[in-house]
């Protein structure tokens with residue numbers, strides 16, 4: 001399933017590129033169908049105009065990228081855990097090097113979400129014509145975080161290579177150049193660039209994810225798919241346990257071996273070993289700060 005709009009699901013058949021519109025069959029019960037799901041269809045699967053098939057089964061998911069929708073923390077609804085994309089292989093974190101400047105807090109959140117979903121992260125640094133990547137690369141120096149640089153005139157060969165044969169989810173803040181990048185990768189996608197106003201956003205624009213097939217590459221390598229996520233402006237992590245949160249910070253893991261049992265690693269833990277570990281120069285203090293900020297935001301405190 002590659003897109004959903006008001007209860008109508010667009011599915012692509014295996015083999016020939018046929019697009020079929022479908023609705024949920026009653027037997028699915030309350031199970032939700034999300035972009036990336038592999039589904040079984042019955043009924044009219046011809047793809048002809050007006051034809052409507054039914055989704056009767058969702059295959060077991062290989063990976064599940066989740067977020068807690070924390071756009072409204074005051075209601076139970078707002079803290080609902082939602083599946084963003086099923087069966088993704090890679091999370092492409094799109095960050096501009098300038099205009100707007102990189103927000104490592106956002107990247108750190110994305111990394112936690114990626115490790116939690118067990119999918120690989122890729123840092124995609126846009127606007128490399130405006131600033132150097134040294135500072136942000138230094139911040140992630142301890143992580144084996146793959147990255148690509150993108151500028152308006154750069155050839156996207158390296159990025160396409162990293163996207164080939166897999167399903168990659170693109171996330172990024174407004175203005176980082178994600179739509180520009182999607183349009184360059186998939187010219188026929190025609191995603192709106194820099195036109196969405198702050199007010200119009202959310203209410204009138206589609207906020208659900210959509211999967212786009214990358215254009216055929218030379219040879220018969222599978223070029224892969226990208227999933228654009230216009231509605232994902234943050235990754236609420238309330239559903240991630242404190243232990244899993246640490247997986248987003250592999251550079252800090254070793255520092256916790258000397259912690260007392262059940263240490264929560266928060267700033268309030270007098271005996272947390274992370275402070276000494278960082279003070280001894282084993283990790284970047286900003287990484288510990290970021291980790292603790294995420295711990296605190298999970299606990300419901302504001303960032």
Ligand SMILES: Nc1nc2c(ncn2[C@@H]2O[C@H](COP(=O)(O)OP(=O)(O)OP(=O)(O)O)[C@@H](O)[C@H]2O)c(=O)[nH]1
Pocket residue numbers: 126127128129130150151152172173174175176177178179180181192193194195196
């Ligand atoms: N200098 C420079 N500008 C860029 C680059 N990529 C995108 N831009 C500009 O940055 C602005 C924002 O680009 P968008 O593609 O709309 O950014 P977005 O991340 O999709 O943001 P929303 O549309 O708000 O979701 C536009 O004016 C682009 O022309 C780049 O590599 N270098």
Ligand SMILES: [Zn+2]
Pocket residue numbers: 256259260263264265266269271272273274
């Ligand atoms: Zn600790």
